[in-house]
Amino acid sequence: MTQKILLTGGLGYIGSHTYVELIAAGYDVVIVDNLSNSKLSVCDRLAKITGQETSFIQADILDRSALSQIFAKDAFDAVIHFAGLKAVGESVEKPLDYMQVNVTGLVNILQEMQTANVNALVFSSSATVYDVSNVSPLKEGMPTGYTNPYGYTKLVCEQILAQATHANPELKTGILRYFNPAGAHSSGLIGEDPRDIPNNLMPYISRVASGEYEFVRIWGDDYPTPDGTGVRDYIHVDDLATGHVSSLHALLDKGESHLVNLGRGQGYSVMDVLNAYSRACGRELPHQILPRRAGDIAQMYADVEQAKQVLGFEVCRDMDAMCATSWNWINTGAKDG
Ligand code: NAD
Numbered sequence: 001m002t003q004k005i006l007l008t009g010g011l012g013y014i015g016s017h018t019y020v021e022l023i024a025a026g027y028d029v030v031i032v033d034n035l036s037n038s039k040l041s042v043c044d045r046l047a048k049i050t051g052q053e054t055s056f057i058q059a060d061i062l063d064r065s066a067l068s069q070i071f072a073k074d075a076f077d078a079v080i081h082f083a084g085l086k087a088v089g090e091s092v093e094k095p096l097d098y099m100q101v102n103v104t105g106l107v108n109i110l111q112e113m114q115t116a117n118v119n120a121l122v123f124s125s126s127a128t129v130y131d132v133s134n135v136s137p138l139k140e141g142m143p144t145g146y147t148n149p150y151g152y153t154k155l156v157c158e159q160i161l162a163q164a165t166h167a168n169p170e171l172k173t174g175i176l177r178y179f180n181p182a183g184a185h186s187s188g189l190i191g192e193d194p195r196d197i198p199n200n201l202m203p204y205i206s207r208v209a210s211g212e213y214e215f216v217r218i219w220g221d222d223y224p225t226p227d228g229t230g231v232r233d234y235i236h237v238d239d240l241a242t243g244h245v246s247s248l249h250a251l252l253d254k255g256e257s258h259l260v261n262l263g264r265g266q267g268y269s270v271m272d273v274l275n276a277y278s279r280a281c282g283r284e285l286p287h288q289i290l291p292r293r294a295g296d297i298a299q300m301y302a303d304v305e306q307a308k309q310v311l312g313f314e315v316c317r318d319m320d321a322m323c324a325t326s327w328n329w330i331n332t333g334a335k336d337g
């Protein structure tokens with residue numbers, strides 16, 4: 001029988017790409033999103049990509065009665081929980097909002113799952129939970145820590161999941177620590193579309209490419225890295241999406257909980273990303289070197305052995321593919337709606 005998945009935050013950047021992969025893998029999927037950081041038009045775009053109607057419920061994960069109704073209406077086999085707040089700077093300004101949505105939101109989902117006897121959850125964690133003193137490649141067993149309220153909420157959520165699975169051995173969880181998601185779906189119909197000035201590198205570069213901003217601000221070129229700019233592990237959002245299908249498979253078909261990094265296992269510097277984007281859009285993008293950004297570290301990238309061993313997961317797309325699909329999205333799909 002077709003397995004039914006509840007996808008919270010499924011109209012957002014990573015959730016929408018994961019939806020496409022889940023449908024391709026044969027799952028029946030219901031999206032719940034409050035549209036706080038996404039657009040309703042994504043539903044139509046997902047329908048165009050998948051060739052089937054998108055099953056969407058507009059609801060907030062903080063609304064317990066709405067959640068109860070959602071869990072009462074359908075018998076879900078698993079939940080993939082993307083809904084949450086993710087802006088590091090904003091989390092410093094509004095830490096309580098982050099605790100409420102990210103932490104209380106997860107507890108709400110877990111309690112509803114318990115009531116409905118749903119025993120599989122994939123959770124969006126982040127490489128930000130690694131303590132900054134760790135030396136890359138970052139392995140799952142390394143010490144954790146946080147430097148901002150957003151990171152704190154992700155760490156607390158991981159700990160809540162550990163306690164919940166300890167108390168209920170039936171519950172299986174896939175904790176996925178994403179590195180830096182980038183790129184867009186090859187159709188150009190879905191991608192990352194931040195409402196405010198982007199803090200993250202790739203969406204900022206894409207707005208320089210589109211002419212919205214004048215130049216790329218490079219936060220520091222005096223790091224102990226090959227070209228002096230910060231090094232990160234960028235992973236194509238479509239690879240990240242297939243990682244969720246692998247995680248579901250491990251939970252539902254093998255009954256195995258896991259905590260794994262999802263990255264490429266390779267670092268790219270800010271200059272590497274800028275050069276790749278320039279190739280993708282066909283012109284050299286202007287940049288200025290500015291002082292280091294507070295809180296940044298020189299480099300981080302994933303150890304991907306666990307993802308390979310436990311999930312059989314490997315990436316297939318490189319930085320050129322991330323930039324080409326991002327540019328295709330910015331230049332076409334993002335413009336009209
Ligand atoms: P996103 O903002 O594009 O998607 C999140 C979605 O959740 C949005 O559609 C938003 O409308 C929805 N949402 C927010 N609060 C909600 C609520 N209270 N009830 C219902 N829906 C709500 O973000 P994303 O980049 O797709 O990230 C998805 C998840 O992955 C987040 O939990 C984020 O912390 C995590 N993550 C993201 C990154 C990244 O760099 N993008 C890295 C690591 C982890």
Ligand code: WQD
Nearest residue numbers: 088126128199200201202204217218219230231232270296
């Ligand atoms: C990447 C590199 C910057 C912007 C953040 C969160 C993390 C995770 C992913 C959710 C760094 C440099 C950036 C710019 C630049 N999100 N940069 N100019 O900081 O690795 O991670 O997003 O979980 O929690 O902290 O990503 O894209 O902001 O920065 O030079 O305009 O690009 O200094 O070296 P980061 P990023």
